[in-house]
Amino acid sequence: MDVRKSWLLASIMALVLTVACGGGSEAPAEPESAAPAATAVDEATAGNITGTVVLEGTPPEAETIRMNADPVCTQEAGDNTATEYYVVGEDGSLNNVFVYVKEGLGNRSFPAPSDPVVLDQNGCRYTPHVFGIQVGQTLTVSNGDPTLHNIHAMPANNTEFNTGQPIEGMTYDTSFENVEVMVPFKCDVHGWMNAYVGVLDHPYYGVSSNGGGFALNTLPPGDYTIEAWHEMLGTQTQNVTVGENETVEVSFTFTVS
Amino acid sequence: MASLHRFTLFVAASTLLLITAGALVTSTDSGLAVPDWPNTYGYFMFSFPLSKMVGGILYEHGHRLLASTVGILMIGLAVWFSRVDDRRWVRYLAWVALGAVVLQGTLGGVTVLYFLPTPISVAHAGLAQLVFCLTVALALFTSQSWRTGTAAPNADRILARLTIGTVALVYAQVLVGATMRHSGAGLAIPDFPLAFGHLVPPEWSWPVAIHFGHRIGAVLVTLAVVATAGYMLVYHQHRLELRRLAWLLLGLVTIQFTLGALTVLSERQVGINTAHVATGAALLATAVLLALLVHRHRFTDVSLSNASVALPATPSVGVVR
Numbered sequence: 001m002d003v004r005k006s007w008l009l010a011s012i013m014a015l016v017l018t019v020a021c022g023g024g025s026e027a028p029a030e031p032e033s034a035a036p037a038a039t040a041v042d043e044a045t046a047g048n049i050t051g052t053v054v055l056e057g058t059p060p061e062a063e064t065i066r067m068n069a070d071p072v073c074t075q076e077a078g079d080n081t082a083t084e085y086y087v088v089g090e091d092g093s094l095n096n097v098f099v100y101v102k103e104g105l106g107n108r109s110f111p112a113p114s115d116p117v118v119l120d121q122n123g124c125r126y127t128p129h130v131f132g133i134q135v136g137q138t139l140t141v142s143n144g145d146p147t148l149h150n151i152h153a154m155p156a157n158n159t160e161f162n163t164g165q166p167i168e169g170m171t172y173d174t175s176f177e178n179v180e181v182m183v184p185f186k187c188d189v190h191g192w193m194n195a196y197v198g199v200l201d202h203p204y205y206g207v208s209s210n211g212g213g214f215a216l217n218t219l220p221p222g223d224y225t226i227e228a229w230h231e232m233l234g235t236q237t238q239n240v241t242v243g244e245n246e247t248v249e250v251s252f253t254f255t256v257s
Numbered sequence: 258m259a260s261l262h263r264f265t266l267f268v269a270a271s272t273l274l275l276i277t278a279g280a281l282v283t284s285t286d287s288g289l290a291v292p293d294w295p296n297t298y299g300y301f302m303f304s305f306p307l308s309k310m311v312g313g314i315l316y317e318h319g320h321r322l323l324a325s326t327v328g329i330l331m332i333g334l335a336v337w338f339s340r341v342d343d344r345r346w347v348r349y350l351a352w353v354a355l356g357a358v359v360l361q362g363t364l365g366g367v368t369v370l371y372f373l374p375t376p377i378s379v380a381h382a383g384l385a386q387l388v389f390c391l392t393v394a395l396a397l398f399t400s401q402s403w404r405t406g407t408a409a410p411n412a413d414r415i416l417a418r419l420t421i422g423t424v425a426l427v428y429a430q431v432l433v434g435a436t437m438r439h440s441g442a443g444l445a446i447p448d449f450p451l452a453f454g455h456l457v458p459p460e461w462s463w464p465v466a467i468h469f470g471h472r473i474g475a476v477l478v479t480l481a482v483v484a485t486a487g488y489m490l491v492y493h494q495h496r497l498e499l500r501r502l503a504w505l506l507l508g509l510v511t512i513q514f515t516l517g518a519l520t521v522l523s524e525r526q527v528g529i530n531t532a533h534v535a536t537g538a539a540l541l542a543t544a545v546l547l548a549l550l551v552h553r554h555r556f557t558d559v560s561l562s563n564a565s566v567a568l569p570a571t572p573s574v575g576v577v578r
Contacts, residue, residue: 070311148309150292160372162289166298166309188290189312 039108041220047242049216051250053208053228055094059086059256065192072147073124073190083192084129085232086256093212094254096130097230098182098198100205101216102237104224110202112136116173119185119195121149121165126185126195130231132205133197135176142171148189155183158199162188182229196231221246228252261341262399268330269392273538275327276385278320280534283438284527287313288373294366297321324362331355334395347398354391361388375439382435386428386541393542397549402498412554416493419485420548423506426481427541430474433467434537442468443530449521475517478540482510485547502547509540 062082067073087095116138120127124145133139141151143165151172152162157180163172176183176199187193198205206214208228216226221244227237233254242248282288290313291297297305297318302325310318331354338351361384368377397403437443445464452458452472458465486503493499516533523529 069313069315072311147311148298148314150290152289152292154372162292162372164292164298166300188287188292188317189314191286191313 039110041108041218043218045221045244046218047221047244047246047248049219049224049226049240049242049248049250051099051214051252052212053094053097053099053214053230053252053254054092054212055086055088055233055254055256056092057256059088062086067124067190067192070124070147070190072145076145076147077123077125080123080125084125089211091211093208093210094230095208095210095212097208097212097214097228097252097254098130098132098196098205099208099214099216099226099228099252100132100181100198100200101202101219102225102227104222105202105204105220106222108202108220110134112175113203116140117197118142119151119197120144121151121187121193124149124187124190124193126187126193128195128207130182130196130207131198132207133176133199134203135179135199135201137175139174139176139197140171141165141174143168149187149193150189152186152188153183154186155180155199158183181227182231198229226250228254230254232256258341258399258404259401261337262396262401264337265334265392265396265399268327268334269389269396269542271323271327271330272385272389272392273535273542275320275323276389276538277531277535278316278323279382279385280531281527282316282320284525284530284534285313285316287316288378289369290314290317291321291369294369321365324365328358328362331358334392338395342399344398347395350391350398351395354388354395357384357388357391361385373439375436378439379432379435382439383428383432386431386538389538390542390545393546394549397546403553413492413551416485416488416551419481419488420544420551423478423481423485424541424544424548426474426478427537427544430471430478431537431541433471433474434534437464437467437471438534440464440467443525444521446472447521447524449518471517475514479510479514482506482540482544489547498550499547502543502550506540506543506547509536509543512536513540 062085065077065081065083067077067081084096089095112134117131117133117140119131119139119141121142122144124147143149146168148164148166150162150164153174154160155176157178158176161174165172176197179199179201181198181200182196183199185195185197204216204219206216208214219242221242224240224242225237226240227235229235233256236252236254238250238252240248240250293299295302297314298309300306302318302321305318335351335355338348342348342351361381364377364381364384368374368381371377437445440463442464445462445468446452446458448454452465452469453460458469486507489496489499489503513533513536516529516536519529520526520533
């Protein structure tokens with residue numbers, strides 16, 4: 001083998017070793033907080049929107065998730081292995097519906113809360129399954145499982161990220177820079193794990209929970225478009241007028257055939 | 258040379274296994290189960306604990322380990338060819354194969370770091386097939402029958418064009434299939450053999466178009482294979498090596514067509530979906546082998562020049578020593 005070939009071989013081996021041994025590092029994106037001046041809401045005149053979400057029809061029965069791809073998940077999940085596509089109460093109330101003010105707040109701006117929103121991975125499930133957050137607010141993703149997870153956010157209007165948490169107790173802080181309803185999350189290690197976050201530039205959102213109830217409190221009086229989003233059933237909107245100190249009842253009814 | 262031939266066959270088989278493992282990654286949607294690269298969850302690739310290879314990590318990290326092994330085998334192959342083979346063009350081809358594997362590994366890493374962009378993932382899939390064909394070709398070039406020039410010269414232009422056309426069609430079909438797979442269009446048309454109950458989809462979108470294009474491609478590939486194999490079996494049935502490959506080609510295209518249909522009907526069942534990719538690779542490699550054998554007279558190498566085989570009058574356009 002001549003000298004030129006020796007160099008070629010050495011270069012290729014160096015490249016292979018670099019590829020195999022190189023280190024990778026990821027740093028969570030720091031939110032740029034150039035927030036506009038906040039608009040104070042006069043609590044003395046503010047109103048509320050409360051309501052319920054109901055499902056008509058019989059949804060498909062929840063399926064049992066087979067978690068045997070990871071024995072730790074089988075152990076940690078216990079009996080909590082049902083899919084969460086339709087979480088319906090005996091009275092037909094529908095949970096995990098994200099309800100929010102879509103239009104009507106005008107040019108008002110609202111500072112991002114300093115408290116983080118926590119998305120936990122426990123029993124190889126995301127908790128909560130559906131939640132909301134404000135632009136610039138810290139999202140803390142924590143791994144409560146003694147196994148590996150990757151947190152893969154797949155936004156259309158924000159920066160996609162995919163980061164690993166190989167050790168129990170690890171946390172990862174991030175934030176979103178743009179409004180987006182909804183940003184899906186998934187774990188590519190455990191394909192059944194998914195969650196959704198609604199990112200808004202205001203605090204008027206909620207998720208229907210036990211009894212299908214939700215509440216959007218301390219709203220300035222005005223005309224609003226309220227949207228309800230469900231992962232399988234899509235969206236519905238309603239126009240609502242909130243008067244001074246008024247609490248308006250709104251109900252959404254989704255139908256499944 | 259016999260040892261090198263056996264080793265090349267082993268590398269080719271390993272490459273097919275690697276393609277199958279890659280198909281398993283996409284079939285199980287595990288491409289991003291390991292978010293970092295070249296490390297695995299911060300571990301040096303080869304020190305990642307086996308106990309942590311769970312869920313999608315098993316497929317993705319397993320694919321990486323296998324890819325690294327094939328990369329090392331390819332280094333050995335290129336060095337071995339450099340030291341043993343007396344044909345310069347074959348030695349170059351071995352180094353090209355190694356370069357392709359290095360590029361392939363890089364594409365695999367880049368596609369993970371950028372969240373599986375379709376063009377990169379398709380390039381990764383397309384180059385994998387080329388690497389496999391290169392290893393299969395190298396195995397052929399080191400075979401006894403090739404080196405001693407026992408293959409009869411062939412001046413049948415129709416057969417020559419049919420075999421080249423078949424290779425081109427199968428590879429184009431592989432690329433369309435990879436685009437469909439990596440853009441998530443595998444079930445864009447959920448029924449089979451019809452499309453939304455019609456012969457032609459009543460509504461079009463990009464996923465529907467790429468999916469329907471793959472179905473049209475399947476028909477074209479099948480016709481090309483039937484034409485090539487049929488022609489060979491009718492006009493060249495005395496050539497045993499071609500006849501065998503013709504039957505193999507017919508068998509593979511039948512299996513491949515069936516697997517494609519079953520992939521849709523089973524809603525992309527993992528085993529079927531994976532087998533569809535592996536059989537596609539075998540089909541392409543077989544078509545390449547056939548084309549090389551049919552065009553055997555265009556290659557000039559040492560053993561052939563020493564053998565008492567009369568070359569055709571047509572000028573050699575192949576690589577020369």
